[in-house]
Amino acid sequence: MKNPWNDCFATAGLVHWKRIILATMLSAFVSCSDSQSSITAEQLDFGSPMRTRLLTADQYTNSIAQVFGEDIASSVLPPIPPMARTDGLLASGTAFVGVTSDQVSQIQQAAASIAAQVVDQDHRDFLIPCAPEAKEAADSSCAALFIKESGRLLFRRPLSDSRLVDLVRIADYAAEQTDDFYDGLSLALEAMLISPDFIFIVDRAEVAPDAPDQRRLDAFSLASRLSFLLWNAPPDEILLQEAEAGALHTQEGLTNAVDRMLGSARLEFGVRAFFDDLMAFDEFDSLAKDPVVYPMVTGTTLEHAREQTLRTIVDHLVDQESDYRDLFTTRKTFMSMQLAAVYDTPAGEGWSPFEFDEDGPRLGLLTHVSFLAANSHSVRSSPTLRGKALRETFLCQRVPDPPPDVDFSSLEDAEDAATAKERLAVHNTNPSCAGCHLITDPMGLSLENFDGAGRFRETENGASLDIAGELDGIFYDDIAGLAKATRNHPKLSACLINRLYAYGTGGPVSLRDDRDMLAGFEDRFVENEYKLPALLRDIALSHAFSHVRSVESEVKIRDTLRIKAPAERAESANALAKMEEE
Amino acid sequence: MKKLVQRLSRRRFLKGALKGGAVSIGLPLLNVFLNDNGTAYANGTPIPLRFGTWSWGLGMSESIFVPKKTGANFDLPEEIAALAKVQEHLNLYTNFHVFQDDAPNLCHHSGWVVLRSGIAPTARANLPGETIDVSIARHIGNATRFKSLSATATGDVRDSFSYEGGNSVNTPEWSPLRFYQRLFGEGFQDPNASTFTPDPKVMVRQSALSAVQEEARKLEKSLGAEDRARLDQYFTGLRDLERRFDLQLSKPDPREACVVLEEPMDLPTGLEADLVATRHRMMTDLMIMAVACDQTRVFNMFYASAFSATTQPGYDKPHHTATHEEAVNPELGYQPYTSWFTRRAIEEWAYYVQALADFKEGDGSLLDNSFVYATTDQSFAKLHAIDGIPMFSAGTAGGRVKTGLHIDGGGSPGCRLGFTAQKLMGLEIDTWGDKSNTTSSEIGDILVS
Structure with a gap:
């Protein structure tokens, strides 16, 4: 499909990617050169919806493996409910699925099992960065050291001071009750593992300093979005450090981070997870053939x-590109x-x-x-x-x-x-x-x-x-x-892009709001000879991926495009405004 | 299965209890804890009332399923002949309707959703309201370790007819081994153990939960309304967990029939009818022991999904495909293969009822203190019909229900049985259901006056 903005895009380059997205949206009304010259800062405020996603079963396992090792991760069945396939992806169901009381009790059981193993004789020397002064008593310093670091990895962002104090208090209290430092630590870890901060991937946004009318994902939310898209796992230490240093909010820092992740062997896991989901391979979990007919x-x-x-x-798309x-x-x-x-x-x-x-x-x-x-x-x-x-x-x-x-x-x-x-x-x-x-x-x-x-x-x-x-x-x-x-089907590439963008941003695309942006991705995909890593890079570096869509800006853009916002959108705008006031 | 034996005077009352330290209890722990009528424990606590559900797929072959006779001693046409041994324990309900009103008839979906929630769904992804077991569990499920338990014989974790809300399905246990581990692994307190020592970790867990909730409340402020509702639901789960922890600090009441089973072997995946039956029986035995040990008072068993893909070795159509593609045999008047699948389902329903009836509790059985509600998704699956959808119940709900009856609904809402079940379980509701499925009329013929 030939997009009239192809030529614009070719000359614009990634630095102007966000401009191009908007320009593409306005394509029906203005010419290429006109659009670029008429883009205002307000109009650039175009992003993806903020979402709260439940970890998938694989993401739960990968998180535990990354922090505590594969042996512990593989010993526990992830206590995550099956997702409803939404717009072709289980991943898109994570933004809507609720957690029943029964599921919460399963999450607690899994947490207890993991925590007990982390502090047991076989693991404590490797997983706990210090030893208590006395095994039979609380040791706030050692507990704080462990909780601060493991909490940062599990919550995918540093613990607040008050949170750290609360968790150390739990560890100390538990150690006093059980006369065992390690039991105390395991109970504090249990509390972390049942926290919504671990179980849910919550998009958090902030005002962009250089564009006060735009809202961007905060650095840690962006780090999570990147790592779950590219690795199907939480951010690693380097990515968290880059988030802490503010690097992900600079073009150069973000590009470096994305390129490092794309060059990592872990990209295979991300690509596997996406295609496993896309091809509905969860069916294999219960698939069987009649042994009489197919022995x-x-x-x-x-x-x-x-x-x-x-x-x-993986070989075709990642290794051979x-x-x-x-x-x-x-x-x-x-x-x-x-x-x-x-x-x-x-x-x-x-x-x-x-x-x-x-x-x-x-x-x-x-x-x-x-x-x-x-x-x-x-x-x-x-x-x-x-x-x-x-x-x-x-x-x-x-x-x-x-x-x-x-x-x-x-x-x-x-x-x-x-x-x-x-x-x-x-x-x-x-x-x-x-x-x-x-x-x-x-x-x-x-x-x-x-x-x-x-x-x-x-x-x-x-x-x-x-x-x-x-x-x-x-x-x-x-x-x-x-x-x-x-x-050669004309919808083949567009479909991949649709699903990949939904997968990365945690929910279905809006064909009304995202259509032209997706077309922009498709043009780039064509230019890049249909190579998946290049597409992943374009998505990960796009303005929409790192920014969240405010309801006001949607209304504004629609007005520009002379599309009347439906009543339900207005209601959402009111709800958001009220929430922000609170 | 091990048997607990020896009947002693019920007047021997065991004292003791028990927070904070080890408590010795004399053995054996039998129905010494029951009153002379076998309807209550010796301290006056009534034997708990339980609610169960059971489900099968793809309805019936009406001509060989619906008895000619209504009331007691009804005839058993060939498709339900397997119920002979348990007929006295159950009721069959026919000629009850499910109404779609202005909603579409969603094949294999509308029927079960209405019977479980009272509301006709508007789309396949739509699960309106909440299911009856969830409402009942909120009422009677707060005194046990698990508010409710669900299990499926299909081996597929996605198969469940129990949900709290549109996006919150209660995940069933799909593996016998995993189900066993959940019941009798970490956290299980043997109600008949001779000693009881409250676990200090439980108290810590309680206070830790408060901290988790308090901190996470801050998270809510940054969320939109829908996500906030999801997080609220999570907090409800955490509060529920707190209550369960509280229960663990007290010695559980002894349970006569509770025995820790041996760990089962796991089974391969697959839906061949014999394999499904084996899985169903293993899950049933575990579920019944969970009830007998008072781990839960609300239990859901899923024999086959609405699009049942159960297979018969050597026959090239799974159950669902057979319902549509198999011709009605003109001589027999029904679809023979399709009926074969339905008969297998009814055999398993009979097994389920018999297993509950065989489980002694007091002077009766677990079944006597239960009410089990069994539904399907269609009446005549070939045509996706939901008129005249058949239902069963089993058990007397502690003597409140007459059994052995065939009830003709006369075209009234099938939701009447769900409404009756909720009233039996003590829910204070005047009506149940939506639009034409609304009812305020119990099925009086089954109630003991």
Whole structure:
């Protein structure tokens, strides 16, 4: 898609990124040069919504691992409820999910288990930076040292003096009650681990000193946003120090910090987490195949299928810095012995690079066992589920629910159909079914050479398979054609950007408010040859990522754009104004 | 399972208690603690009333599910024939309706949401109000370690019909091993232990919680209204936790039937019907012991989801797919495979009821002191019908409910059973439900006058 602001952007560079975002928004009304010259400081106040996110289960585990070690982290099941998938991402559900009383009790149980291990004989010498004067008594100094440092890491910002005093008091009181310094310390740590400051990632904003009418994330909130986007983990010591020094609020400091994080080996974890979420791989936590129909598919097979795809993605996007679109056509992947039976290929121990045959039917993510098996029934394939997943996961299109009053009687006639295509053909005889099935089935049927476990098959029930199909006007004859049509789909890049920005800012994008900004990211993505690290860098360094959107500025921008703010926005403005008065 | 045996005079009363130090209690700890009627402990404390839910997916095959006869001694058509042994303990409710009014009929969603919350949802993501178990737990669940417990036989942590609000679902226990560890691991106090020593850590935890709440209150000021509400909910959870800590400082009342079970093996994932049944029975046994040990008085068991994907080995359609794609056999008058899945569900419902009935408490059973409310999501799933949605109850709620009855609702709201359940549990409400699902009419036929 050609954006009229491309030329502006090319000359503006990152330093003027925030100007460009606004300029893009105003594109319908003014020319490039006019817009830049007419931008005022007020109009630059455009950012992302402030959010309060619950840690995800992986983020909880990663936080504990980062502060206290992987052995302790892996000994406790993260006490985090399942998220509602929101706009395609579990991560976007974290900004809305509530915590029930029962969940709080699970959080306490996990906290008690972690705290007890941190102070036990095996760990205390490594994890506690001092020894008490007497093990049987309180030692405020030593307790303060431990609490100050671990609290800073857990809360992702320094503890206030009053908070530190309170926690040391708890440790001292507990040590007196239990006659044990370490028990006291563990109870203070428990209190930290059940604190909302740990469990929730809270965006906190402040007035930008050089632009008093704008609100930016405070340095520690920005550090958290960066590290959870890029590493799926809390800020490390260096990032916290950069936040403390104010470096993240300078262009140079922020750029250095982002570049360091992008260059870290930990980027892999962030990329894995994002794609695991995007591809709804949480399904694998409860996925199973009928052992009678698919005897070679065990729980381990499915675990490896998930891992294969994540390895492929990380290698392609991070290690090779290749074109994102080529993920849908690449024959390069990784193979393990556990997967080899499903792929009908020899394999050695462990994981090794693997390339599908040049003339074979496998190419790209859509032909991975993970995609094929996760979007099938336990006993048979499902072209509808596969087509739906393709559209919703990679193209951000929404396939509607089936209508409630569907007459399924025509399906009964298809009971003896040999192939899925014949079965699904009956949907087209019913207008209320056809609407949705025509959206999903043509491309899903093109994957019918793979059964419900993702194994290749020439035929289904002895009948040959017609896998020719169509994806949004592109007709093709085979799987390679579908792969190519997906790779070149005009919505593919925009969808990735939509989801990645939502993932980084902790909630769904607003197509009304963010549309033009996202288009700006897409232009940059094209310029950068569809490389993910460059896209991550653009998002992380963008004005919107580090600034929060005030309701007043939204109204102002809308007025500029002659878009009338709806009543509910006005209500929110009033609510915010009232809150700020308080 | 170990059995506690030997019946002693109920007049032997154990004294002692107990804050602050070790307390010795003579053994054995049997129903010496009960009055002569077996309805209360010897100190006059009544045996607690419990509320449970149970759920299955995808309704019924009406022609072989709904008995011809109403009232007592109703016939058991073939789809519910497995209930023969427990018929005396339960009631079946048919011809009750769920009303969508101006909300859409959300396939496999509207039915269960209305029966559990009283309100028709407006979208699939919409979980209006709160579920009946949450309301009841707020009333009767404050004296136990867990306000309520939920478990699922599907092995999927996302499967729950219990929620506090739209975005706050009560997470079910999905693994037998994890469920066991939660019940009998850290924090478990054996009510029948011979000694009791209050844990000084608990007192510290209480005061630490106050500090946590006080400090975090400051956080709230920077949040918008919705996030503030979420944080308030978190504080409610912390206050609830404080109450639970308080309970841990007192010696729990002895519980005759409470026995610490052996740690179970965990099970593989999967929804093959036999595997689901095994998981259901393991979770049931744990749940019932949790109730018997008075760890909770509100308990939710989830046999299958609304889109039940239970499978039959060798049959190529999971349950949900079968409901839509399988033809009604003209000779039989129903869908044979679909019915097979429903029969498996009813077998598990029978197991559940029997397990509660077999658990002795006083002169009766756990079931006698419980009321279990069982619902599904559709009546005839093939057509996504919610008219005539079937329901069950089990237990007499401490002698307040007559059982063994088939009740014809005559097209009245299915919410009447939920309303009745809440009244039985002591909730002071005059009506329940929204719009056409509103009711102020208990199902009088089941109430002991």
